[in-house]
Every structure is written in C-alpha cells, then in structure tokens.
Amino acid sequence: MKWADVTLKEFQSALASSDPTPGGGSAAAVALGQAAALAKMVADLTLGNDKYSDGWTISDSVNTIATPLLEEGLELAQLDSQAFDAVVSGFKLPKSTEQEKEIRREEIRTSMLGAAKVPYDTACHALDLLKLLPDLAMLGNENAVSDVGVASLLASAALKGAIFNIEINLNSLPESYGIEMRAHLPELSSEAKIHSRLCMEAVRQRLANE
Numbered sequence: 001m002k003w004a005d006v007t008l009k010e011f012q013s014a015l016a017s018s019d020p021t022p023g024g025g026s027a028a029a030v031a032l033g034q035a036a037a038l039a040k041m042v043a044d045l046t047l048g049n050d051k052y053s054d055g056w057t058i059s060d061s062v063n064t065i066a067t068p069l070l071e072e073g074l075e076l077a078q079l080d081s082q083a084f085d086a087v088v089s090g091f092k093l094p095k096s097t098e099q100e101k102e103i104r105r106e107e108i109r110t111s112m113l114g115a116a117k118v119p120y121d122t123a124c125h126a127l128d129l130l131k132l133l134p135d136l137a138m139l140g141n142e143n144a145v146s147d148v149g150v151a152s153l154l155a156s157a158a159l160k161g162a163i164f165n166i167e168i169n170l171n172s173l174p175e176s177y178g179i180e181m182r183a184h185l186p187e188l189s190s191e192a193k194i195h196s197r198l199c200m201e202a203v204r205q206r207l208a209n210e
Contacts, residue, residue, distance in 0.1 A: 028161035033073020035154035055139030152199035
C-alpha cells in the first residue's frame with residue numbers, strides 16, 4: 001500500500017493497527033510533509049504583499065526548502081515502512097545452519113542500517129526547514145503566525161521522532177555500522193532543541209506584538 005494514495009482515515013487506521021508498519025518513522029515523515037505545507041502556505045501569503053516585503057527573502061528561502069518536501073515527506077513515509085518490512089523479513093530467514101545464520105545476521109544488519117538511514121534523512125530535512133521558521137514567524141504575514149507555530153511543532157516532532165527511530169535501529173547494530181550517522185546524532189539532537197525553542201519564542205513574540 002502506498003501511503004501517499006490512501007485517505008487520512010486509512011493512514012490513521014494503519015498506524016493504529018498491530019502491524020509493524022507504518023510506525024513512528026512513517027508518522028514523523030508525514031509530519032515533515034505537513035510542516036512543509038504549512039510553511040509554504042505562510043510564505044505564499046507573504047510574497048507579493050507589500051506590507052510584508054521584509055519577509056519576501058525568507059519566504060523565498062522557505063519555499064525553496066518546503067516545496068520539494070511536500071512530495072519527499074510522503075516518499076520518506078513509504079520508504080520507512082519498506083525499510084522496516086525488510087528488517088522483519090530478515091528475522092524470518094532460516095537459521096538452521098551456520099551459513100544460514102550468517103546470511104540472516106548480515107541481512108538483518110543491512111536492513112536495520114537502512115531502517116536508520118530513512119529517518120536520518122527525515123531528521124536532516126526537518127532541521128533544514130525548522131531553521132528557517134523563526135524568521136518566517138517574525139517577518140511573514142502576521143495573520144498566519146499561528147500557522148508558522150504549528151509548522152514549527154510538526155517539524156520539531158518530525159525531527160525528534162526521526163531521531164528516536166535512528167537511535168533504536170543503530171543501538172541494535174555493531175558500532176562499525178552507521179558511523180557517520182552516529183557521529184552526527186549529538187549535533188542533530190542539540191540543534192533540534194535549539195531551533196525548536198527559537199521557533200516557539202519567535203511565534204510567541206510575534207503574537208504578543210500584534
């Protein structure tokens with residue numbers, strides 16, 4: 001099933017089911033796409049409006065990042081489910097002989113690495129978007145600042161949720177796997193906290209000044 005082609009109700013029901021996919025990684029990717037959609041809406045409401053001309057540059061930057069994420073978020077949701085399905089398939093491989101055990105072990109490790117890479121991509125994209133939202137909140141169309149706030153919360157959820165999924169998969173692997181991701185995780189976590197806070201502060205400040 002392709003998540004981009006189902007209704008919201010169908011996707012929600014799939015999340016609620018006892019099936020292993022879709023799970024949190026797919027939900028995080030969907031949240032990324034929704035964050036991008038809201039951010040794009042605010043950017044488009046700002047561009048061309050002379051009252052908010054100071055916000056045109058940041059709106060252009062937001063659109064550059066957000067527009068591709070409308071599709072990419074959905075694609076990452078699909079890839080996340082497929083990646084974990086591969087992990088499940090790996091565990092179902094035969095293990096009667098030493099050779100079978102070795103093949104099974106390597107297949108599980110390879111698929112788990114893939115299951116970490118997809119949310120890693122989600123997290124990196126979410127951070128790219130999140131970094132732009134404080135300026136959009138301060139300079140964009142004031143009538144949509146609450147929408148920037150929701151976009152910020154969704155992008156933050158996508159980022160932090162993806163980090164959880166990276167960690168749970170890497171924790172099941174030897175340290176020689178996912179070296180680059182492991183090295184980047186502390187920075188991702190730190191940046192998630194910093195920019196999530198900056199977004200909320202910017203939104204609250206703009207709301208207070210209205």
